[in-house]
Amino acid sequence: MVLLQIRNLNVYYNTIISWIKVLSDVNLDVEKGEIVGVVGESGSGKSTLGHAISRILPPNARIQGDIIIDGVNLAKLKDNELQKYRGTWVFMIFQNPLNSLNPVKKVGHQLLEAVKIRYQRDGKKVEEESLMKDVIEVLKDLRLPDPYSIIDRYPHQLSGGQVQRIVISMALLLKPKLLIADEPTSALDVTIQAQVVNLFKQLNKEINTSIIFITHDISLAYVVSDRIVVMYAGRIMEDGKVEEVLKSPMHPYTQGLVASIPTGDKNQKLTAIPGNPPSFFALPTGCKFSNRCSKVFDVCRKKEPSIIEKNGRKIRCWLYE
Numbered sequence: 001m002v003l004l005q006i007r008n009l010n011v012y013y014n015t016i017i018s019w020i021k022v023l024s025d026v027n028l029d030v031e032k033g034e035i036v037g038v039v040g041e042s043g044s045g046k047s048t049l050g051h052a053i054s055r056i057l058p059p060n061a062r063i064q065g066d067i068i069i070d071g072v073n074l075a076k077l078k079d080n081e082l083q084k085y086r087g088t089w090v091f092m093i094f095q096n097p098l099n100s101l102n103p104v105k106k107v108g109h110q111l112l113e114a115v116k117i118r119y120q121r122d123g124k125k126v127e128e129e130s131l132m133k134d135v136i137e138v139l140k141d142l143r144l145p146d147p148y149s150i151i152d153r154y155p156h157q158l159s160g161g162q163v164q165r166i167v168i169s170m171a172l173l174l175k176p177k178l179l180i181a182d183e184p185t186s187a188l189d190v191t192i193q194a195q196v197v198n199l200f201k202q203l204n205k206e207i208n209t210s211i212i213f214i215t216h217d218i219s220l221a222y223v224v225s226d227r228i229v230v231m232y233a234g235r236i237m238e239d240g241k242v243e244e245v246l247k248s249p250m251h252p253y254t255q256g257l258v259a260s261i262p263t264g265d266k267n268q269k270l271t272a273i274p275g276n277p278p279s280f281f282a283l284p285t286g287c288k289f290s291n292r293c294s295k296v297f298d299v300c301r302k303k304e305p306s307i308i309e310k311n312g313r314k315i316r317c318w319l320y321e
């Protein structure tokens with residue numbers, strides 16, 4: 001059953017120079033209980049996509065299209081109507097975790113609020129003692145040392161990795177329908193990273209939370225996700241089951257990303273994709289990847305391919321049209 005349907009999503013930012021279109025024609029379905037990895041180089045629009053779905057784009061952004069969750073079109077709601085859906089329907093772990101916390105409230109209060117909101121959503125009676133027990137339990141699960149001292153602190157009194165785990169614990173307490181995690185483990189030690197990934201998977205299994213896992217690390221996306229979406233210059237270039245995409249990437253861009261994953265073999269020749277992602281102020285005409293593509297031919301430089309479905313895989317490339 002589908003939870004999230006994104007239809008013809010475009011996002012623009014107003015900059016000092018001009019408007020730029022940072023998301024173009026994004027169409028994406030996420031099933032209930034599905035984990036979708038979103039990968040792509042820096043600047044490809046991954047965070048913008050997360051912010052658009054959570055409806056927390058900055059004031060200089062303009063949005064077109066539909067973002068439908070469980071039948072509600074979030075893209076069409078006014079700011080004052082969104083409150084009901086924030087946190088329990090969609091919760092986003094920001095790339096900069098401090099942005100997810102209120103700087104003037106102690107961490108413990110913020111976590112208690114999160115459990116309360118969830119109890120209210122589920123129509124459960126709020127019993128103050130059990131709330132704190134829930135909070136401490138989650139903090140222990142995340143291996144935060146000395147949780148009783150942590151909850152008594154303000155966000156700025158914590159290390160980066162601790163803040164990140166507090167935000168993750170908020171997600172685990174809220175148990176949202178859709179969790180958007182934007183590079184949630186990049187500030188963490190690898191041992192804790194593994195723990196966090198397991199907790200996400202547990203949340204996903206136990207209460208069927210759907211997860212959009214944003215990362216530039218395609219091998220991490222592989223371990224975490226059921227499906228993988230590859231973004232380039234604000235477009236979805238490929239979308240398919242994670243094993244299939246990694247085993248037989250179809251888009252030359254995905255092929256380049258996959259070829260750059262270290263396998264642990266000392267003799268492996270790591271191949272980088274030549275060149276850099278284009279600027280949104282000067283995108284190539286035609287396919288946005290055409291100026292870096294090893295398989296480019298005439299039409300690619302003239303006309304942008306649309307995204308088509310082939311054997312359950314979606315692909316935006318002239319090679320397959």
Ligand code: ATP
Binds near residue numbers: 043
């Ligand atoms: P990274 O991997 O570095 O986090 P990303 O894929 O998350 O990158 P975004 O943060 O979505 O990329 O940015 C996409 C593009 O939009 C970039 O060119 C960025 O400079 C631009 N951008 C992001 N936020 C704004 C804003 N508030 N105003 C103007 N441009 C913006």
Ligand code: MG
Binds near residue numbers: 047048095182
């Ligand atoms: Mg980002």
